[in-house]
Amino acid sequence: MARVACRYGLTAPELSGYLCGLPSPLSIDDRGPAAGQTKVWAQFCGVDPNRLYRLSLNWRYPRRTRAWYMSRGPEWKPSTLTGSTPVCLGCFAADQSAGRDGYLRSGWVLAERCICSVHGELLLDRCQSCHRHLVVAFRLLEGRAQPVCGSCGSILADRGGVRDRLHDQNLMLSTLAIQQRITASVDRGYPEQQRFEEALAILWAPLDHPAAARPVLALWLKEAGWRCPYDVRHAVGAAAPLGQLPVRWRLVTLLALNDCFGTELAGNGEMPPLAVQLVRRAAPRQCRLPRPGRRPHVQALKRSPAEYERLAMQIIADPRWIAAEKLFRRKREGVRALLIDAALAGNLAGAHGPTLLSQSSNGEEIQI
Template sequence: MTASVRLPVAPRLFADELLSSWMARVSARYGSEPLELTVYLAGQGRPTEGLRQVDDVAPDMGLLRLWAKACRIDPARLRHRSLASRYPDRPRDWFLNETVPVCLACFDADVAAGRDAYLRADWRLAEQVVCPAHRNIHLDRCPDCRGRLRPSFRMLNDLLRPFCRKCDAVLTSRGAGGGSPSEESFAAGVLDLQRQISRIVRADPSRLDCLEHAVRTIWAPLDRGGAARPVLALWYDEPGWNCPYNARAAVGSLAPLQHLPVRWRALTLVILHDLFGAKLVPGANLPEAARILFRRAAPMPWLAQSRDARNRKGKRTIDASAERVHRLSKRPVHRLNGNSLDERGDFGRIHP
């Protein structure tokens, strides 16, 4: 039987750090990745098929106990750093599942303070698209190679710094140049909307149901099966507009914000403000622009289900016509069809 492994050096967690970020920093101290170090901590002769990356929202306690013992930390302390413990009243649909968008200025602030760079917990909140400290839009693509951003940590000048896993570029805002005045103005406006959405998600269940219904409807497929467009295409007022490739996974989804890149999430908040004003949620009487969009949504059976019904186990049933609309809305779009990456980066004011 193999003795439990004790790591000689293990950095402590920062108060607002993601569990996966801390594990990546610990692993980087030993020139490894979290999954590789997990296999090592489990020891030879132990089954490895169940070992996996940590779930930041609700981590497996067996995995936490393994890391806690190796790093000489109370397992309960690690559990309290999970997103489910940090935000106990937040629905799971309002946490991001995949890429963690980052603020490069926050990384630079870490270095300036003489500490390791790390990923913040609130970067996984679905409505968080602007950094409150630096007032810039989060990044989910590498500024150098433009690939999907998946940071890794490595030692540089005695501190752990984030690098792009694809192109090995250090992730820093230095030398990247400041944003344009229109970009800064857009970020400031979205920051106010982001704060309002956070208050609704955190403490207003009645308005939250209306908010979720509005977001799902905006990203529902259009009722015309051959359109291959979400409902928000009508807000653009461009007949030939198709759904961009990097946003297709959100069309018809129960939780569209989980699948959207940062700028499409930001634009969704702007559309909510345009349609429903300062409240950001539909009321008893819909404005005319909202009525136009809402009545053009394809009949997706699960959009009308309650949260409890959606959370039950089992497969959703979809009628044949809705299945076809859902499939067509996600069909590939040619790059010359006006849907190239960052085509609408200025996010100018557009009327429904």
Template sequence: MACRYGCTLREVESWLDPDPGQRGNLIGRDFDPGDAMITLWARACRMDAGRLARMTLRRQARPSNWYIQDRWHQGVCPACLDDDHTAGRDHYLRRAWSRVEAIVCPRHLTMLREMCGHCFARTGFRFDCREGRGRLVCGSCSAPVSFGRSDGVVLEWQGFLLALADTVTLAIEEGPQGAAAKDIMRAARLLWSSSQSGGKPFIAWLGQPRLSGNDMPADRDEPLATASLQGRMLTLFGIARLLDLADARNLMGPPPVFLAEEFAAGDLSRSGAARRVVRQTRSVERPAKTYAPRPDAEYRALAEQILASPQWRAVQGAARSVRERALARLMTEALDRAPRDRAAGLGPAAP
């Protein structure tokens, strides 16, 4: 088979359809491959075309923008794949892994993985034949995907991440055009829209771990569908705080006041590009001024107020991640309460 038709999915498909076009993306292969392509696949696999058509994601009653658009960013559960191997069956990708809210495997309580656990490459996974079975392997080093201890989710977040995923799933199943689903998508787009002319997104002000280039979505108008696994998780955290989903505000605190006000009053029907243009125009009209840093004594006074606050004392003894998030929130609030004479632009604590 490999010598005659090739080893990759694209090579095999070229024998079925000499003009694959855009079939390699989510829409053309998983979501809605079209009746003609389904007929070709069914004939080649000796399957009933109706049964194959029922496997397409379009039958799941959710629009394509609620699925991960880039296959490289679709996480997989290595423990589930180990179960496949132990049972003597081929590895297969679970349909639920393609949903934007899929972060944790509900069966094994492990973080989905998009990075090779052997070489740590982010080049995606591909299928290969090993020991007579289909195995999902790293696209870079060809090591089979397998579970490792480093893949365990921090215990304090397991319940929250699963509850948050269930909340998002329920909102979509109730109707993608319903108020709950629209609010979730509107919050996601706000978080990745520009908060200033330099292009810094609102999500960067939430005190989450520092964003990297790998976390940025390919399309800021569809951040959940085009961001990496880490980027989707940070986006879902921000959405949960904005909408108070899964009791997020008790766990992570409320969102910054300026962000809540922007969400409540802002019209996000415009594209991210249009929002950036408007903000750039407004910033040019502001007079440029220079300002001196705060005196060290002022920073010390603010720090002492934070350390003496009941909010900081309340989290003593909690996990390190909880203390760090509380400290970031208290620092932001302290800087907001103590404005300084600065340019009439964006400050360090809020846009």
């Protein structure tokens, strides 16, 4: 879709919105695209709709849940460009050498993928020019669709020596091996998949306390005073942390998984001593409940304009609102909010609530 759209100087969401007759970009779900959207694109491109649908992630990986795909962290803002997937510059260089359009590989969005299985390089999730989170766009250059950074526009290609290859071959091979094991377990429905999920959740569980910002992984790192970096703090306590991590932290997590839990992840209750220690230090996972607000929840009721006018007159005449006129603006707004809540709940008349002592701008204490 992006390769077609770039020939019109558009992004894929922009062209998709145009084809559907909408004035704004239309989001595209690579995992399971809408049938109507696939049909419109197939008609526009002159291809079979079933052939186009077979490019979707649901078709290629039918057993995968959404948690086993890469997802943005909270600081990654949604974009109308092609997508914020890690890429391999070696693969893009191969496209250019073959004289064809560059394209995004579906394997790059898998949660466990951090090393290219063809070139043995770390996937790139930050632009080497502007160092921002990489969002891939396509531009028509020399008659071919070539991938560029959506932020600064620099071409994503091999620059002769800047490629991020792992120099330790044993490290690369062990990481590739565990990548392949996870892929086989998830895509083929092996029983080992659940044990992978539990082990990964333990590694990124809060250390010792449910509200801790440090994950259990800190015990494996063995660095005194280590603090969890800001860009991965959102993964602490997540049920499926792997897809939320940047590439380098995904690599660290896979190495820790292999070192702590072993190569087999035996399901007979026997775990290596290090894994037992991590499990004991992992805080129990808590059910995330909505945080209580400062004001009680008030059920919204449909009232007539006359009823709202009556409530407003009640608030204006209330002694607490009259006394609040001498307060600072922020405190006055707080009193107003409390009075509105009380009025909507029917508790305004005769219910003065707790006594509050506040200070006015001239230093006098006012009882509310």
